[in-house]
Amino acid sequence: MHAPRELFTATAMAPWWRAxxxxxxxxxxxxxxxxxxxxxxxxxxQTGAINLGQGFPDEDxxxxxxxxxxxxxASGANQYAPGKGLLELREAVSAHQQxxxxxxxxxxxxxxxxxxxxxxxxxxxxxxxxxxxEVLTFEPFYDSYGAVIGxxxxxxxxxxLLAPEFFPDMAALEAAFSDRTKVVLLNNPHNPTGAxxxxxxxxxxVDLARKHDCLIITDEVYEHLTFGVSHIPVASLPxxxxxxxxxxxxxxxxxxxxxxIGWLSGPEELVSAIRTVxxxxxxxxxxxxxxxxxxxxxxxxxxxxxxxxxxxxxxxILSEGLRAAGFDVYTPQGTYFVNVDTAPLxxxxxxxxxxxLPSLVGVAAxxxxxxxxxxxxxxxxxxxxxxxxxxxxxxxxxAARLATLSGKL
Ligand code: PMP
Ligand code: GLN
Numbered sequence: 314m315h316a317p318r319e320l321f322t323a324t325a326m327a328p329w330w331r332a333x334x335x336x337x338x339x340x341x342x343x344x345x346x347x348x349x350x351x352x353x354x355x356x357x358x359q360t361g362a363i364n365l366g367q368g369f370p371d372e373d374x375x376x377x378x379x380x381x382x383x384x385x386x387a388s389g390a391n392q393y394a395p396g397k398g399l400l401e402l403r404e405a406v407s408a409h410q411q412x413x414x415x416x417x418x419x420x421x422x423x424x425x426x427x428x429x430x431x432x433x434x435x436x437x438x439x440x441x442x443x444x445x446x447e448v449l450t451f452e453p454f455y456d457s458y459g460a461v462i463g464x465x466x467x468x469x470x471x472x473x474l475l476a477p478e479f480f481p482d483m484a485a486l487e488a489a490f491s492d493r494t495k496v497v498l499l500n501n502p503h504n505p506t507g508a509x510x511x512x513x514x515x516x517x518x519v520d521l522a523r524k525h526d527c528l529i530i531t532d533e534v535y536e537h538l539t540f541g542v543s544h545i546p547v548a549s550l551p552x553x554x555x556x557x558x559x560x561x562x563x564x565x566x567x568x569x570x571x572x573x574i575g576w577l578s579g580p581e582e583l584v585s586a587i588r589t590v591x592x593x594x595x596x597x598x599x600x601x602x603x604x605x606x607x608x609x610x611x612x613x614x615x616x617x618x619x620x621x622x623x624x625x626x627x628x629x630i631l632s633e634g635l636r637a638a639g640f641d642v643y644t645p646q647g648t649y650f651v652n653v654d655t656a657p658l659x660x661x662x663x664x665x666x667x668x669x670l671p672s673l674v675g676v677a678a679x680x681x682x683x684x685x686x687x688x689x690x691x692x693x694x695x696x697x698x699x700x701x702x703x704x705x706x707x708x709x710x711x712a713a714r715l716a717t718l719s720g721k722l
Pocket of ligand 2: 348350351366367368369
């Protein structure tokens with residue numbers, strides 16, 4: 314028997330989920346479709362454009378980590394990992410926190426391995442936020458935040474980040490907290506703006522979280538991608554440790570975004586609540602990849618130093634090209650994204666430009682309004698994000714192509 318036809322259409326999606334996940338999609342029917350990253354990557358592939366949209370490196374990470382995954386597969390590490398993740402990786406996460414930040418989460422009870430940072434974020438929000446609660450983020454915000462906050466049923470409250478530095482106004486930050494604030498979801502270094510927040514901003518968030526007795530979930534996936542400024546883990550700040558869940562991932566640090574190995578750490582009570590949710594999302598994943606990332610986390614300091622020095626050089630090459638193309642460039646202190654204002658070229662709708670850019674000049678990028686609610690979208694209407702985690706010759710070619718843009722508008 315055939316199911317009613319409408320079950321095969323968009324309307325089959327439960328309306329409140331549809332509203333929740335739709336906020337950051339540009340789907341033709343206003344709420345269904347693929348993420349902006351998928352849309353722009355598909356467009357880049359179709360047009361043969363250089364893809365500076367979705368953030369993924371065009372070179373693999375260290376050979377020894379690749380060899381470690383092959384060895385793990387060959388040695389039979391191919392069945393389910395424990396729900397908490399392989400002990401050797403939990404130990405490596407803890408040792409990494411100790412080595413770089415002087416933090417010492419207990420690998421047995423205060424660390425879990427997740428399917429990328431994405432699952433860590435989702436499981437944490439689902440564990441703590443629900444209808445009637447508010448979850449606070451900066452705006453623009455990484456796309457999965459809006460969707461998952463929506464899925465929890467909580468209200469998403471945002472604090473704008475203001476160009477050129479993309480720091481929040483402190484009074485607006487304070488005003489955004491209420492007695493319904495349940496979670497502050499931070500992201501530092503910040504995608505999409507590339508901001509690295511100063512200690513005063515982070516400490517203010519911690520103090521306000523204490524005052525309003527709420528939790529802090531901090532997404533620090535770009536922790537090793539800062540350019541000459543140190544990364545300050547929120548969990549290391551006075552007053553933070555007992556209410557902070559820290560999330561990170563192997564994708565950015567080791568250039569293996571496709572492996573989807575992430576982790577989180579925090580106080581035992583919080584981590585066990587998250588684990589309860591996490592086991593029903595994926596239970597566990599990527600056993601041999603987990604083993605290999607344990608090797609990666611133990612790599613010597615010169616590897617970690619090499620990541621940001623190489624990227625800083627790439628940032629400078631692309632930024633120079635973008636400036637020469639006529640954009641106003643906001644130089645990032647972290648991540649592998651640089652944002653530009655397209656207004657000097659007479660462009661005021663970066664969503665429209667992003668859709669036309671691949672066929673106009675053969676480069677793909679991501680418009681900032683998709684990381685915002687409507688008001689924030691208005692504020693960021695002419696801003697566009699480019700990823701610079703690509704080979705130098707690719708960045709140079711992209712710059713040469715973008716230099717022709719002003720003549721084609
Ligand atoms: N948070 C931020 C801020 C990101 O930019 C990304 C992805 N690139 C993620 C989370 C997701 O990380 P993962 O691929 O490990 O799930
Ligand atoms: N984090 C990547 C970016 O910001 C995209 C990851 C994804 O496609 N979900 O470009």
